[in-house]
Amino acid sequence: MSTTSVPRIFLLRAGSSPPGRDKRDAPVRFRSRPHAAISTNAYWRKPSGKHRLAHKSSQDPPRTIAVCFSLSLSLATTTAACAAMDAATSTTLLYGALLAAAFLYVATLRRGRGRGEGGLPPGPRGLPLLGSLLSLDPDLHTYFAGLADKYGPIFSIRLGSKLGIVITSPALAREVLRDNDLIFSNRDIPDAARSISYGGGQNIVWNPVGPTWRLLRRVCVREMLSPAGLQNVHGLRRREFRATLAHLHSMASAGKPVDVGAQMFLTTMNVITGTLWGGNIGTESERTAVGKEFRELVAEITEMLGAPNVSDFFPALAPFDLQGIRKKSDALKERFDEIFGRIIEKRVEADQAGADTAEDFLEYMLKMEKEGGDGKAAFTMTNVKALLMDMVVGGTETTSNTVEWAMAEMLQNRRILRKVQEELDAVVGIDGVVEESDLPQLHYLQLVVKETLRLHPALPLMVPHCPSEDTTVGGHRVPAGSRVFVNAWAIMRDPAAWKDPAKFIPERFASQASDGDGGRKVDFTGSELDYVPFGSGRRICAGIAMAERMTAYSVAMLLQAFDWELPEGAALDLTEKFGIVMKKATPLVAVPTPRLSRPELYSA
Numbered sequence: 001m002s003t004t005s006v007p008r009i010f011l012l013r014a015g016s017s018p019p020g021r022d023k024r025d026a027p028v029r030f031r032s033r034p035h036a037a038i039s040t041n042a043y044w045r046k047p048s049g050k051h052r053l054a055h056k057s058s059q060d061p062p063r064t065i066a067v068c069f070s071l072s073l074s075l076a077t078t079t080a081a082c083a084a085m086d087a088a089t090s091t092t093l094l095y096g097a098l099l100a101a102a103f104l105y106v107a108t109l110r111r112g113r114g115r116g117e118g119g120l121p122p123g124p125r126g127l128p129l130l131g132s133l134l135s136l137d138p139d140l141h142t143y144f145a146g147l148a149d150k151y152g153p154i155f156s157i158r159l160g161s162k163l164g165i166v167i168t169s170p171a172l173a174r175e176v177l178r179d180n181d182l183i184f185s186n187r188d189i190p191d192a193a194r195s196i197s198y199g200g201g202q203n204i205v206w207n208p209v210g211p212t213w214r215l216l217r218r219v220c221v222r223e224m225l226s227p228a229g230l231q232n233v234h235g236l237r238r239r240e241f242r243a244t245l246a247h248l249h250s251m252a253s254a255g256k257p258v259d260v261g262a263q264m265f266l267t268t269m270n271v272i273t274g275t276l277w278g279g280n281i282g283t284e285s286e287r288t289a290v291g292k293e294f295r296e297l298v299a300e301i302t303e304m305l306g307a308p309n310v311s312d313f314f315p316a317l318a319p320f321d322l323q324g325i326r327k328k329s330d331a332l333k334e335r336f337d338e339i340f341g342r343i344i345e346k347r348v349e350a351d352q353a354g355a356d357t358a359e360d361f362l363e364y365m366l367k368m369e370k371e372g373g374d375g376k377a378a379f380t381m382t383n384v385k386a387l388l389m390d391m392v393v394g395g396t397e398t399t400s401n402t403v404e405w406a407m408a409e410m411l412q413n414r415r416i417l418r419k420v421q422e423e424l425d426a427v428v429g430i431d432g433v434v435e436e437s438d439l440p441q442l443h444y445l446q447l448v449v450k451e452t453l454r455l456h457p458a459l460p461l462m463v464p465h466c467p468s469e470d471t472t473v474g475g476h477r478v479p480a481g482s483r484v485f486v487n488a489w490a491i492m493r494d495p496a497a498w499k500d501p502a503k504f505i506p507e508r509f510a511s512q513a514s515d516g517d518g519g520r521k522v523d524f525t526g527s528e529l530d531y532v533p534f535g536s537g538r539r540i541c542a543g544i545a546m547a548e549r550m551t552a553y554s555v556a557m558l559l560q561a562f563d564w565e566l567p568e569g570a571a572l573d574l575t576e577k578f579g580i581v582m583k584k585a586t587p588l589v590a591v592p593t594p595r596l597s598r599p600e601l602y603s604a
């Protein structure tokens, strides 16, 4: 059975206080260890093949140095960039920007004075101007969990001139995401996201709550991502899954290893793009080429969104784009825009020629664009492209990484893998291929998906929220405009809520549980604030229905049709790599062996 890390904040709490807002959330109880000793639990694997918990300091020198280095590099880049301008203008601009940043810093410090009850939440003091920037660990989810050990389930951290507020308990997550839902439902847009999402006001993810956001969400959730909308394109998913099956079979026949995440990314991408604009973008090879290009683009975009950016820490310096992140993001956006433009143009031409075009999501959006919106908000061609971007970026890596984690956990826990296969054999057998319609009967498989999302939430800190006005959480002031992180990763490992929280135990969700938590009933609606893989409240994930089907169907197909082994001499690595979308640090590569009764069953 695997053991992954439990945030120390919960280890401190466990056993010493019952769950409940008053005691568990009292910040004064958590302040014992000096900063240098803060440890975050990292997951690593001994060469012997056994997993164990390791403690790594949140001040881990090489990684801290890496962040410092990247910041110093930015300052060096500024100088280089300035050299290209007229010397006097650049010096004036640079000094002006630094002065503005310093002014903002002092102003926010003054506002934040008086930490403690009724004041800002406690937190590390940090350096003048830079705040805690130089001690940030790139694995923010574990770094924040380590700080929560020391400062409590709500703490504040200054990152340049930005104030971050980090929430690490179900009770406080409820205050933020449910009780004060409307106040906290805006976003603090990173500079890269502003560029990628056509300015921030055009798509769902980065739009503030208002008529446009409501219209866009309604369009997506009702038309594309509702159970009925998904049912309409069930044939498309079946086709894509059969194509994947055939490809995996050819790999298996050749004894070749498969990069599970990469393969599932392509399948998910094809399903999502197929749902968006059907099969009308050209030949099969053109479609494969688009899928491949998207994969690279999505990976680069999520990397840009997760990269520490001086423009976000010091918005006054954003016009200088010191690290060139804005420039790179603009270029990525342009590449996407060009592909979307091509697809839309083809469709519009086909419509004008009176061709019999598909009744897909693109067709619906183009009709809506012609009508100009819903009377409360406009709907333009930019909204069409921004929504396409939301679906492609928000839906692909999240889903395929979850499948990859599920497979990795089961290769680590063979008993669970066998149990899923036994269920598949009982429900489907080996003389046919699993269908989406079999999923409701695959109860144990559903538990595996739930447990995977608990232990490895695709968005460990969700998408940061931003309060529209000053408000109070857990007795502390949370100023308007601060960046609020809800540490879903840490909350879903709270020992007060979960027995053996670091272990992969799907049975904890079974109604007749013999192990784990005695039959915890959870769903994906975010009503239980200790189980929030998709968030909770107004900004909850818009694609839950699709994510649920895609992950379950993928795992079912992979395990019904194949047995899986690691390549000779390879070791399983379950280390996480933080990003806005969390990844496995090393891709899961495994060798499939066919287990269906006849080879013809694998033909697409």
Ligand code: HEM
Residues within 6 Å of the ligand: 204, 205, 206, 217, 272, 390, 391, 392, 394, 395, 396, 398, 399, 402, 453, 457, 458, 459, 462, 463, 464, 533, 534, 535, 536, 538, 539, 540, 541, 542, 543, 544, 546, 547, 551
């Ligand atoms: C396993 C897969 C997935 C996971 C774990 C996941 C998780 C999340 C989370 C945690 C949020 C942020 C909630 C918040 O900030 O409070 C979110 C937002 C969002 N997700 Fe997902 N997601 C997944 C798949 C998808 C898919 C397949 C789509 C669409 C095709 C999608 C579309 C969106 C959109 C549009 C938002 C923004 C909602 C808003 O801001 O109003 N997601 N997702």
